[in-house]
Amino acid sequence: MHISELAESFAATLPRAQRARLHQEYSAANAARWSNFPQSALGHRGRLGLRTGALTPEQWRAPNTLLAAATGTAPNRGYDKIQQHLDADDHLRAHGAGYGYGYGYGYGYGYGYGYGYGYGYGRGNFYVAFLGTPSEIGRWELQFGGHHLAVANTYADGALIGATPSFRGIEPFAGFEARDGVREPGRHMREALAALLAALSPAQSAAARLGRPHHDLLLGPGRDWAFPSRAEGIAGVELTAEQRTLLPAAIEEYVADVDDESAARILAGYARELDATHVAFTGSASLLRPGDYIRIDGPSVWVEFSMHDGIVLAEPHPHAVWRDKNTDYGGRGF
Known part of the structure; x- marks a missing residue:
């Protein structure tokens, strides 16, 4: 049906x-x-x-x-x-x-x-x-x-x-x-993102590091269409062949939450834009501590992952969002 x-x-x-x-x-x-x-x-x-x-x-x-x-x-x-x-x-x-x-x-x-x-x-x-x-x-x-x-x-x-x-x-x-x-519903997302950061050389990690802390998502609720005008971090074109496999794998942890056929189509579009897709982070590369933050910013794709103090329980927990710069809410077609 x-x-x-x-x-x-x-x-x-x-x-x-x-x-x-x-x-x-x-x-x-x-x-x-x-x-x-x-x-x-x-x-x-x-x-x-x-x-x-x-x-x-x-x-x-x-x-x-x-x-x-x-x-x-x-x-x-x-x-x-x-x-x-x-x-x-x-x-x-x-x-x-x-x-x-x-x-x-x-x-x-x-x-x-x-x-x-x-x-x-x-x-x-x-x-x-x-x-x-x-x-x-x-x-x-x-x-x-x-x-x-x-x-x-x-x-x-x-x-x-x-x-x-x-x-x-x-x-x-x-x-x-x-x-x-x-x-453990958040484990695989964190592991894919942390694997990408762990694969960076010291020089690449320095290029990817943001110069200011981020304590929450930039494009959480109420922040529609507020994408930064300039991408920060290290671009996909600067990654090695091995690192370039880890970048779409991290994106897939977000996109695979839609039906399989649509996810494959969306991922193929993001793959064509990989050279111009940037990775940036702040805090520790483990993505386990409050204040740890990573974003992937492409011509179309936008994903974020941000670690926070516990609210109900003591241990830290993440927030994560996937946005699309062209098709959020199906585009501006209301």
């Missing part, structure tokens, strides 16, 4: 009031209503759509089928990674985030830190929305997100035309026990 048909099948399982929350206007303002915060920290500008906690176990099957079709099939990517994120938020709810009062603060860009009330964490506090009408004709967007997760897939005439902004944060970052074993 096509994505639009799966979306319609999900909507058909819902009573009228839930369908009304699921279907939202397709607009730039609504598309931008995503965040890394728990919903309880967002106030009146919270996420749109249907709260997953309102779904019965039977109703959950349809959005899971939809997400599985819209995202990658490989282990620790796409749909599997989303399920691990939901497990992580359940873990937070069970280990310190289930009680207390809520607050949040940011840096003026719509992102920052926040605690939630007891209902702020857990897989029941994610939201799914259809911006516009799912169809094989015209444009619409599938939104799915919650604390540390944002999926924003835009479709036009049945084809995926934009898979970003795509946000992935994770707390706990260290492995944690879930229903079916140990979960």
Whole structure:
């Protein structure tokens, strides 16, 4: 079935009031209503759509089928990674985030830190929305997100035309026990980026190092189309043949979160731009400590990874975002 048909099948399982929350206007303002915060920290500008906690176990099957079709099939990517994120938020709810009062603060860009009330964490506090009408004709967007997760897939005439902004944060970052074993949804992304930095020579590492610290993502929530006018760091054309294999491998850890066919097409486009794609970092090259930061900045691709102090738990955790300079939100076609 096509994505639009799966979306319609999900909507058909819902009573009228839930369908009304699921279907939202397709607009730039609504598309931008995503965040890394728990919903309880967002106030009146919270996420749109249907709260997953309102779904019965039977109703959950349809959005899971939809997400599985819209995202990658490989282990620790796409749909599997989303399920691990939901497990992580359940873990937070069970280990310190289930009680207390809520607050949040940011840096003026719509992102920052926040605690939630007891209902702020857990897989029941994610939201799914259809911006516009799912169809094989015209444009619409599938939104799915919650604390540390944002999926924003835009479709036009049945084809995926934009898979970003795509946000992935994770707390706990260290492995944690879930229903079916140990979960580590952020490990492979960090390892791919750290392997790229570890492969640089001292001179290349000096060229890639940013001259100022970065304490969060430059293009997190609320920072749409704010790409720097000049790329910093070391360019792909200056990398050795071996290093040039590590750069697309790191990018793939972000792009493989969309369906396999679309991911292959997007990665092929980024590969053609590899010479002009820059790598820059600050902090330690291990990407394990608060303040460690790396970005990959190409003619089209933009990815970031930023380590933070723990919020609910003690150990540090990452924020990561993938943007596309041409196809964020499907382009400027609202």
